Amino acid sequence: MTTHDGIAVELAGVSVTYADAAGPVLRDVDLTIEEGELVLVVGRTGSGKSSLLGALNGLVPHFTGGTLTGSVRVHGRDTRDHRPRDLADLVGVVGQDPLAGFVTDTVEEELAYGMEQLGLAPDVMRKRVEETLDLLGIADLRDAALADLSGGQQQRVAIGSVLTAHPRVLVLDEPTSALDPTGAEEVLAAITRLVHDLAVTVVIAEHRVERVLAYADRVVHVVDGRVESGLPAAMMRTSTIAPPVVELGRWAGWEPLPMSVRDAWRAGAGLRRALADAPPARTSSLSRRPDVAGGARPLLSAAKLSVHHHDLVAVREVDLQVHAGSVTALMGRNGSGKSSLLWALQGSGTRTSGTVALAEGGDPADLAPAVRRTRVGLVPQTPADLLYLPTVGEECAQADQETGAAPGTCRALLDRIVPEIDGRLHPRDLSEGQRLALVLAIQLSADPAVLLLDEPTRGLDYQGKAVLAEVLRELAGRGRSILLSTHDVEFVAESADRVLVIAAGEIVADGPTSEVVTSSPAFAPQVAKVLGHGLLTVADAVAHVGEGPR
Structure with missing residues (x-):
């Protein structure tokens, strides 16, 4: 298989089977990711998302064990011939457990460590550390001990520690799971700047789809080890993994389906009028x-x-x-x-x-x-x-x-x-x-x-x-x-x-x-932002207005 300009990652016929497993965790995956794409990977818990991400830099199978068949190429390098350390200049990976990946004691040391391994000059390292501290809003934590940070603070540091190496592909497994809503927005804004300003390729696996969907260029859906991908609106039409605004759009019959609160607000004027005229909720979850x-x-x-x-x-x-x-x-x-x-x-x-x-x-x-x-x-x-x-x-x-x-x-x-x-x-x-x-x-x-x-x-x-x-x-x-x-x-x-x-x-x-x-805008759920009236979930809206599209 050959690569051509514009392609960041290519998977061809990839299957992954772990020792003693009943079957492959990934099956015959064909996937091409272009440079500068932000790809959102969704799927049920245990569906194979983390294995898919791990294959992108050779962690699967070089570190995890098991057998990988087919081929994975990152900017032309085959992961069969290049172990994770050989791809460190190309791929930055942040796993689900940030603390498990730390190798130093303080924030500033952790941000510098990856660059030290790549042999960067001290003045370059210092400049990148300062830029990353500001980018992720953690400058006040510069000298803090990693073990003393909250889970969300550790997650920001983990993301920062790979950003300082300026990878061409950034792989993130649940990057906002421990972040408060405002912190998650700040991290995602920083990530999207990398995509749009520097054409960094970003692959994110995230269960809180409502946080990331609006930023995604493409959605990859992992179902029982098999992969399908497409534009977000097309994938959300049938996906079993969908955020509240998509569920609301499906119920209300909105076309196109909303991918963000802004999209849903624009589509929801008629529904808001119906809510204003509806009698009080009957069987709402508010009860x-x-x-x-x-x-x-x-x-x-x-x-x-x-x-x-x-x-x-x-x-x-x-x-x-x-x-x-x-x-x-x-x-x-x-x-x-x-x-x-x-x-x-x-x-x-x-x-x-x-x-x-x-x-x-x-x-x-x-x-x-x-x-x-x-x-x-x-x-x-x-x-x-x-x-x-x-x-x-x-x-x-x-x-x-x-x-x-x-x-x-x-x-x-x-x-x-x-x-x-x-x-x-x-x-x-x-x-x-x-x-x-x-x-x-x-x-x-x-x-x-x-x-x-x-x-x-x-x-x-x-x-x-x-x-x-x-x-x-x-x-x-x-x-x-x-x-x-x-x-x-x-x-x-x-x-x-x-x-x-x-x-x-x-x-x-x-x-x-x-x-x-x-x-509070930070703590309000998506349905509340779109509909108001004290409604928090799609079930609340259904109970308030009645079944059927609006």
């Missing part, structure tokens, strides 16, 4: 958002809770109650103190001052870990930290045994969130979303009265998030309380009764979901 704080008893309470990390005040004298039957979302920009607050509430994290108490009395910090798990469960931002057994099946069996649940309880929960994960696989061989689903199933099998979730939708597709929202509502219906930290405004719109906004360690907003998220 699942009562003011639970009014009558339900608090299951967990905090008073004057503070957390300091050295000189940094992460949480500042927070008073908080989470109530039986509620799903509460904790939102705020990266580094605002969300994770520190969750760990302090659960009892394992640092507390500088203040108190935490359970409804039945006592502090979670004073409980034995096995008992604490049944009272206050926590799914951390890095779920792999809780996995230690060699197979998925053993993790599930151990979870059932530790909690006294019926055998198969954990596995059934896992299959409900992300079906058909091979129980023989090692957890480290799972995708980020599959690992998250496994830890969610483990924690849910303990059926704690209070469940704390830190970024619980990272790596989950829309179907997986819909199932998780359903599971959380069921738990709330049984009198449990869920507090989840998230940047996923669409998931909040689907699942949460109440929203807390934290800034600089302080709670600055607290109220019903429909009030808090619609009062």
